[in-house]
Amino acid sequence: MSTSEQAPSSGFAAPPSASQSPSPLRQPRRWPIEPPEPLLLSAPPRYHLGHALRYSGLYGLPPLIYGEDDAVPTLQAVLYPEAAGFRTPGTPPAVEVLIVQPRPQSDQPLLVYGMHPSPLADALLEQLRLMLRLDDDLGVFYRLTDQDPELAWVAASDGGRLLRAPTAFEDLVQCLALSYAPPALAAGFLHELGEAIGPRTTLGRRGTPGPAAIAELPPRLYDQLIAQCSERLALKSAHPAAAAAAGPQPRRSSAGAARRAATVRRLGAALRELACLCATGALHPESLRRRPGELTRALDTQDDELWQDALHEELEWQERIRALLESLPGFRRSRGGPQAVQEMLLRLGCYDGLHLDTATRAAWEQRFHKPNAAARARGAALARSRSGAAAAAAATPAVASGPRTRDEQQAHALLLVRRIDRRVSPFSIYRGLAQALLLRVPKAAYSPRQ
Numbered sequence: 123m124s125t126s127e128q129a130p131s132s133g134f135a136a137p138p139s140a141s142q143s144p145s146p147l148r149q150p151r152r153w154p155i156e157p158p159e160p161l162l163l164s165a166p167p168r169y170h171l172g173h174a175l176r177y178s179g180l181y182g183l184p185p186l187i188y189g190e191d192d193a194v195p196t197l198q199a200v201l202y203p204e205a206a207g208f209r210t211p212g213t214p215p216a217v218e219v220l221i222v223q224p225r226p227q228s229d230q231p232l233l234v235y236g237m238h239p240s241p242l243a244d245a246l247l248e249q250l251r252l253m254l255r256l257d258d259d260l261g262v263f264y265r266l267t268d269q270d271p272e273l274a275w276v277a278a279s280d281g282g283r284l285l286r287a288p289t290a291f292e293d294l295v296q297c298l299a300l301s302y303a304p305p306a307l308a309a310g311f312l313h314e315l316g317e318a319i320g321p322r323t324t325l326g327r328r329g330t331p332g333p334a335a336i337a338e339l340p341p342r343l344y345d346q347l348i349a350q351c352s353e354r355l356a357l358k359s360a361h362p363a364a365a366a367a368a369g370p371q372p373r374r375s376s377a378g379a380a381r382r383a384a385t386v387r388r389l390g391a392a393l394r395e396l397a398c399l400c401a402t403g404a405l406h407p408e409s410l411r412r413r414p415g416e417l418t419r420a421l422d423t424q425d426d427e428l429w430q431d432a433l434h435e436e437l438e439w440q441e442r443i444r445a446l447l448e449s450l451p452g453f454r455r456s457r458g459g460p461q462a463v464q465e466m467l468l469r470l471g472c473y474d475g476l477h478l479d480t481a482t483r484a485a486w487e488q489r490f491h492k493p494n495a496a497a498r499a500r501g502a503a504l505a506r507s508r509s510g511a512a513a514a515a516a517a518t519p520a521v522a523s524g525p526r527t528r529d530e531q532q533a534h535a536l537l538l539v540r541r542i543d544r545r546v547s548p549f550s551i552y553r554g555l556a557q558a559l560l561l562r563v564p565k566a567a568y569s570p571r572q
Contacts, residue, residue: 160222160233163247165256168280171195171223171232174254177562178285179465182305183296184313185320185329197221199253200329202321205289205408206245215321216329217246221254227279236324252411255283258471261418263552270548273559281563282555286469290407291400292330293469295393298452301462302389303382307355311386314351315393333400333407336393348390352383392452399451410443410470436551440472464554473555476542483538485561491541 172195175181175188189196201217203209219236234250237243251257264277276282287293299308312330319335320328339347356379399405420432447453447463461479546553546560 156236157238158235160235161237161239161243161247162231163221163234163250163256164231165223165254166280166283167229168227168278169223169256169283170226170279170281171197171221171254172226173279173281174283174285177281177559179300179468180285180287180296183309185316185323185327192226195223195226199250199288200323200327201246201249201253201288202329202332203242203246204332205291206242206249208242208245213242214324216323217242218323218325218327219246219250221250249288253286253288255286255471257414258283259414259416259418262421263473263549263555266549266552267556270556273556276559281559284468284555284558287330289332290410290470291333293466294396294407294450295330297462297466297469298393298396299389300465301452301458302392303385307382307385310355311351311389314354315347318347318351333397336397337401344390344394348387351390352386355386356380356383389452395451405450410446412439414471433551437474440467440474440551443467443470443472444475468554468558473553474551475554476546476557477554477561478539478542480535482561483535483542486542487538489561489565490545491538 170192172189172192175186175195175197180186181188185200187198198218198220201219202215203213203217204215217237219234222233222235224230224233232254234247237246260280260282263282267273267276267282287296296308296312299311302308303311316328316330319331319339321331321335323329336344400407415432415436417432417436420429423429444463444467447466448459453459453462453466461477461481464475464477467473467475542557543553546556549556
C-alpha cells in the first residue's frame, strides 16, 4: 500500500523550483511535484539509485531523465497504467514521476513525486519496484562478490540492482535498438519513435509506444514514419549543421549517413514484426518476468537437496527464456541477435549467460588485458636491441598491435573468451551480472567497501 507523508525541511525537502537552484536533471523539465507530498517507496538499506541507473543499460535512453548529483540521486521516469491493469476511461496513458533518494545507502525510503494516494498509485509503485528491482534476491551473488577484490564494493553498496524499463515490452524495444545501432543512434531512434506515436504523459512529454500503437499503425504510415526517422537521424549523426540547415551533405559523410539510414530502416522493420507478435497475443512480454526466486533462503537452510532443486529450477527457467528470446524477430539474426538476447536476459534477471560479441571482447581486452607501460617499454627495448630495422619492425607489432591474419584473429578471440569465462566462472549462475559490473563500473569504484 502506498504511503504519503509531508516532506520535512531536512533531507526530505521537495525538489527546488526553477527560481531556486538549477535543476539537477540532465534535461530540465517541469517537476512532477503535484501533489507536493511524496509517496514513500521502501528500498534495501544499502541501495543507491544513482549506481542502479549509471551501471545499467538504460543510461542515456529516453524517456528517462536523470540527475547528475550522486549525493542526492534523482530519476524522472514514465510509468504505464495500462500495463498495470488500469484501462478505465479517464486514466492517463502514461504517468510521469520523479524519484528522489535524499540519502543513498541509508535506511530511508525513496520519495516518489507525481501521484496522489490511490489504487492506481499503488499499482504504479509496484511497477516502479519491478523497474528498480528492489525485491530481487541477490544474497548469494553478494556473498560471492565478498571474495573478489574487484567486486567487494558491490555488497556494501547493493550494487547489483541494475535498472530496467517499467515494462518488459519496453525492455525488448530498447535491447533490440541497442543491438542494431550504437547507443547514440539507438537513443535517437527511441526518441523519434516516442515523439511520433508514444503515449502522452501527465507532464506533456511522450513515453515509449506499446505494441498496439506500433502494430495498429497502417503499414504505409509506419513505413513513412521510419523513413522520416531514418532521414532525420542520418542528418543529425552525419553532419549536425546540415540537419538544421537542410543543406548538402559533405561527400565524406554521405556513405556513413546512408548506412545509418539503412540501420534505422532494418530496426524499424524488426520492431514492427515484434510488436505485431505481441499485439496479437502470440507473445505476452510480461510473462518473461517472474517474481524473484529464493536462492538465498535455499542456501541458508543448509539442505543440499533443497539448494540443488532451487538451482536447477533457476537454470531451467533461464534456458527456456533464452530459447524463447532467440526465436523473436530481430533477436534471432546471427549478427547482433546474441547481443540483444544477452542484454534482455540481464534485464530479466537471468544472469548465467555472458556477452561474448566482438565489441564486448574488445572492451574487456582494453580494460583488463591492455599491455601496461612496463610491457611496452620491454617490447621497445627488445626491438632496439636487435640489429636492423626489419627486426625492430617485427618486434614492435607483437606489443603494439593486435592479430592481423584471419587465423590470428580467431585464435585471439578464442583466447579472450577463455579469459572472460575464467575470470567470472567463480560467480556461478551470476557470472553474467559479474561481467556486466566489471565492464560498466569505473575502476575507481573497485576500492574495497566504498
